[in-house]
Amino acid sequence: MTKRAIICGAGIGGLATGICLSRAGWQVTIYEKDTEIRTAGAGLNLWPNGVRVLKELGLGSQYEEISCSLDYYKTYSSSGELVSIEDLRNWRERYGAALSGVYRRDLSRLLQGALENGSIRLGHEITAVERGDGVLCRFANGETAEGDLLIGADGIGSVVRTSVFGPQEFSAGGLVRWRGLFNLDDVDADPLAEVEVWGADGHLGYLPIGNGRAYWFAAAAGMANDTDEVLAHFSKWLGSPVPGLIAATDRSTVIRSELTDFTSPLKNWSRGRVTLVGDAAHPMLPGMAQGANQALEDVKALGNALASCEDVEKALVSYEQVRIAEVAPVVRFSRSLFDFDDQYGLTKSDSNPLFERYDRIVERRNG
Ligand SMILES: Cc1cc2nc3c(=O)[nH]c(=O)nc-3n(C[C@H](O)[C@H](O)[C@H](O)COP(=O)(O)OP(=O)(O)OC[C@H]3O[C@@H](n4cnc5c(N)ncnc54)[C@H](O)[C@@H]3O)c2cc1C
Structure with a gap:
């Protein structure tokens, strides 16, 4: 039976995850809260x-x-x-x-174009996640979706992360670009x-x-x-x-x-059949210009883990073990590049x- 993956968020992380998983035979649906793919940020x-x-x-x-x-x-x-x-x-x-x-707009278009028609559902804001044998997502518009795997690619304010791991503490504000x-x-x-x-x-x-x-x-x-x-x-x-x-x-x-970024990194990214990629898992300051690059590295590691282990839950654990260790120094180093002045x-x-x-x-x- 085809395995169903739900991806929350159609940023670079979510779109690339969709491409990776559909190439591996998953039936992928990406749910995006906005009514169009977000392209803010101009360049990358x-x-x-x-x-x-x-x-x-x-x-x-x-x-x-x-x-x-x-x-x-x-x-x-x-x-x-x-x-x-x-x-x-x-x-x-x-x-x-x-x-x-x-x-950014061109990169989003390129990623969108590599997905099957109909795999992105705009105007679908995930509001809650329920975990059982599979995963059930609830949306603000009253709809629900069930899957065998949920990937929270919903950015720094991730609802998936908060639903599964609770609220995180963010570093003090004041940094502006x-x-x-x-x-x-x-x-x-x-x-x-x-x-x-x-x-x-x-x-x-x-x-x-x-x-x-x-x-x-x-x-x-x-x-x-x-x-x-x-x-x-x-x-x-x-x-x-x-x-x-x-x-x-x-x-x-x-x-x-x-x-902003987290005051301390998440200890886990996965629980049961739910995991995180990109800024949802590891928001970082843009000192190293690595946020989107690291999201892409998450996608590759997640794809590798799912390809090498039939058991989804075990695959998600091995994915986070690889990536938490790899991304931690990048987050720390990105922050250290902002440490020269207390405000800017x-x-x-x-x-x-x-x-x-x-x-x-x-x-x-x-x-
Ligand atoms: C000033 C600045 C400069 C940067 N420059 C670079 C750079 O040069 N190189 C680089 O690699 N990185 C850079 N970054 C970082 C990069 O922009 C991010 O790391 C990257 O965009 C994260 O992608 P993502 O897909 O994880 O999250 P996002 O791009 O935040 O995408 C999340 C998506 O999820 C959607 N969403 C959110 N909540 C929900 C919900 N509840 N339900 C459904 N959908 C939801 C959002 O609408 C959005 O489309 C920069 C960041 C900043 C702030």
Whole structure:
């Protein structure tokens, strides 16, 4: 008999889990609370570990078409001094994939397109989970669904996680990131480089994300509360590439995100026939740009565990044993990159310890 998997949430984690399980013969239904697939966040940095999973799902060449592979990683000071250039052109051989940038909307479309028609049910908000021999989910619209396996891919505020493990404690607020989009043609920017610019009063990084688009992410010291203030703040970094890309930014794309993670990691991700992937299991600060990459790694490990063990409950336990150990240092390291300043995660001087840590970051992301 075909085994039925219920996936809660159609983010990158949920969509990729759906592809992985349907390829393994599961009958998959993804329930998404929103009436359309969420694409907020503009751009995304996918590292070789995440891209390798897309390749294993058979999506490697399609991913190359929609994304931008990057050959260099450059750092500047806010006054325009080039601090370092890393040549990444051997990453394809060394790590099995390039560093890349992608437009979130394009990645979601690619993942959606790899699923069977009808496997995503929008406007279905899971409100409760009941566990017995199988799993029963209740939705806000009064419907219910039964399955042999439930995967909570419902993000940082996961209802599945709370239903099974109770409420978690989140770290104190105050960390904020801003993001925006611009067209590469409108600026004098290297179309094959990810660039990070550091100043005493902030940090801004940008990268091409395919189809002539690029995206920036930034944290500003001081109270940059709205779009005008944040754009004005970074327009002052004269001599660096930043004022040019700020001038080219489409204001309607600028978004502000408050960041948090758990005060301590979950000890278990699985109970019975229910497990978690992605931010539901391990929310992390974006210091290493690894949240989506780690969600993809979860998918691969979950697929491997289910393929190698007929007993679903045992497979879920072996999945969490592998992944809890792997993801813990990534979460910790991502947080440590925000520890330089008590409010914005910024350095207090231009001699930024991040430059010294760069090798360690690469090692951990790719290893
Ligand atoms: C500023 C910032 C920059 C980032 N940059 C990067 C980066 O460059 N690279 C990277 O790898 N990661 C990055 N991340 C992290 C990355 O965005 C997340 O880790 C990733 O999107 C998590 O995917 P997910 O599928 O687990 O969760 P989500 O993307 O949160 O998806 C969860 C889905 O579940 C749905 N849902 C929620 N509750 C319910 C419910 N009750 N019922 C049904 N559906 C529900 C939601 O609507 C949503 O569609 C960044 C994060 C931030 C904040």
